[in-house]
Amino acid sequence: MGNGTEEDYNFVFKVVLIGESGVGKTNLLSRFTRNEFSHDSRTTIGVEFSTRTVMLGTAAVKAQIWDTAGLERYRAITSAYYRGAVGALLVFDLTKHQTYAVVERWLKELYDHAEATIVVMLVGNKSDLSQAREVPTEEARMFAENNGLLFLETSALDSTNVELAFETVLKEIFAKVSKQRQNSIRTNAITLGSAQAGQEPGPGEKRACCISL
């Protein structure tokens, strides 16, 4: 997966990061988009986003990744943030069982607000702290399998699997979109889920695919 230039892309995929406060969502995002990690990143308030353009085969895909505050009560204001998302990384801290125990609740929230076709990966973060592990890999893997989710363990700190996690999600979305496009040649309607009103690209944006934001 190579880097394309920022301005030149064929697709925009909106991907959301969700999970409890303190699991490392912001660091996963900064590792992927800027190759940075901070021990002392500030708590996220509201919603932030970052982008990175990557090449999938011959297509340039702009990943637009939205990061949100994990605190439960913030869901009162962040549910709008799922709108138009085609991918999600549901993150837990594998050294803190409580953050895994509530994964099902996050999944429900996601499916309540996003399209049913959204690509979801369960991500156990902080794999560098293996001596403090509280969630066995197999347990999380089984849960993911039973719920039709992709699964990986990552470390935003030492970079393990971060690239792979985002890449896998983006490829999966890309495969779905490509399939949709094939079909749309017949049906003349491109959707993955449905494009949201008001989320069409503006006049300055490329519009190779209407799932762009």
Added chain:
Amino acid sequence: MEPAERSRVPRIDPYGFERPEDFDDAAYEKFFSSYLVTLTRRAIKWSRLLQGGSVPRSRTVKRYVRKGVPLEHRARVWMALSGAQAQMDQNPGYYHRLLQGERNPRLEDAIRTGVTPLPRLEYLNRTFPDNVKFRKTTDPCLQKTLYNVLLAYGHHNQGVGYCQGMNFIAGYLILITNNEEESFWLLDALVGRILPDYYSPAMLGLKTDQEVLGELVQAKLPAVGALMERLGVLWTLLVSRWFLCLFVDVLPVETVLRIWDCLFNEGSKIIFRVALTLIKQHQEFILEATSIPDICDKFKQITKGSFVMECHTFMQKIFSEPGSLSMATVAKLRESCRARLLAQG
């Protein structure tokens, strides 16, 4: 020549914050040399005003506060104007009893996640990593102070408990007062009285105020209102941080403190004045936005640069640029927006 010039502005500001890498020393120096004159003039005036001992509540004080409370008097003036001092005097020992009260593991965990997420990695600091006074290596380290203030507040106001955002506010209060108990009572003044219900689980007050801002923009800056509608972007994406952190980490420290001077004296409508001024000043720039990420980005950019750094001019602008904005207008809009939100469910 450049390195010598750089060294003239200290790398750490008076509040303990490290200046960011991209800090514009030249622009800051230019501003500060003239602001220093203002500060000195204000300091003399305030010393005279406070000679009697108490902080009077008068038109003069309102004018004085709008022109900035000197740092050396800030804690005392905030305490007096917000009613925090009166509360503290009427409830001696209350703060310390809160800290010794029955433990609440859920609350403690929530605060720890927002302040220091992993107890075993004690150097972690999620509130002000760039402030030397909040570092574990500094003695006394303000992280413990911050934790105490938030814990006491969670015990005191159980309907709110702890909400991220309060950590940034309490952190600033601690930096200004250097006093745990006073910080607690000022936090209570803000969360309990001055701000309407921003941090409770439903965050209805916050949602309401974001709608109110939307209505004010519609009325005062209709082109921006129309753009928001066309892009289908919700205000919460753009301004939740402004409201929840009261501009901490959004605007420069000095500017935030000047805004808070007025907030403690005149109430929450000040937040709308600041927001409207930022939007109005950069209206043309905002109107260039063609997508939601684009407008999100622009709303970040308008909180940077010389316009917001020059806090004295900025504070004059917030009282002239947005036009009239009475508390009665805000109250009326809040009522209708709240009703609309409740009807939506």
